[in-house]
Amino acid sequence: MTSKHSRLFNSWYKAAQALGIEIRGPLAVTTEEGDDLECEMLVPYFGSLQGTVVFTEFQDDGLMEKLQRNGYCCSTFGPVPDGYIAPRSQVAEVLADWGWCGPEERKPTWLP
Numbered sequence: 001m002t003s004k005h006s007r008l009f010n011s012w013y014k015a016a017q018a019l020g021i022e023i024r025g026p027l028a029v030t031t032e033e034g035d036d037l038e039c040e041m042l043v044p045y046f047g048s049l050q051g052t053v054v055f056t057e058f059q060d061d062g063l064m065e066k067l068q069r070n071g072y073c074c075s076t077f078g079p080v081p082d083g084y085i086a087p088r089s090q091v092a093e094v095l096a097d098w099g100w101c102g103p104e105e106r107k108p109t110w111l112p
Contacts, residue, residue, distance in 0.1 A: 007080040008040040008056055015091035020108055021046075029053055031070045037063055045102025046095050047073025056080060073098065 009025040016023045025041035037053075044051040050071040056079050064074040075098070092110060100107045 006040070007082065007084070008054060008077060011080045011084045011086045012041065012091055015086050015088040018088050019092055019095070019110065021095065025054075029067065029070075029072065031066055033066065033070075035066065037067065043095070043098070045100060045106070047075070047098035047101065049101045052098055 006026055009023060012023055022044050023041055024044070026038065027042060028036040028038050029042065030036050039053045040056055041054040042051050043054065046052050048071055050073075052073040052075050053067050055074070055076045058076050067074050096111060100111050
């Protein structure tokens with residue numbers, strides 16, 4: 001993976017810590033079909049039980065459909081500049097839009 005793949009994760013890291021949520025990335029998500037699909041970030045329990053897989057470039061080769069068939073939600077953000085730190089409020093808004101799909105006892109208290 002190139003350096004742009006870790007920029008998104010790095011930009012969300014401080015907000016994720018402050019909000020008490022887990023993010024993972026960059027990583028490869030393995031589908032039931034055996035495909036390893038590289039993504040910049042996975043946000044577990046948001047958007048779907050498996051979580052939301054995030055890319056910085058639109059994937060139009062059937063990748064998103066394959067991930068959705070495997071229980072993931074997918075999202076695409078534009079490229080992230082070096083050193084950009086996503087504001088906590090912006091990250092919280094995105095996460096609230098995706099919705100919590102995990103166990104109720106693990107739901108962040110700041111979510112509606």
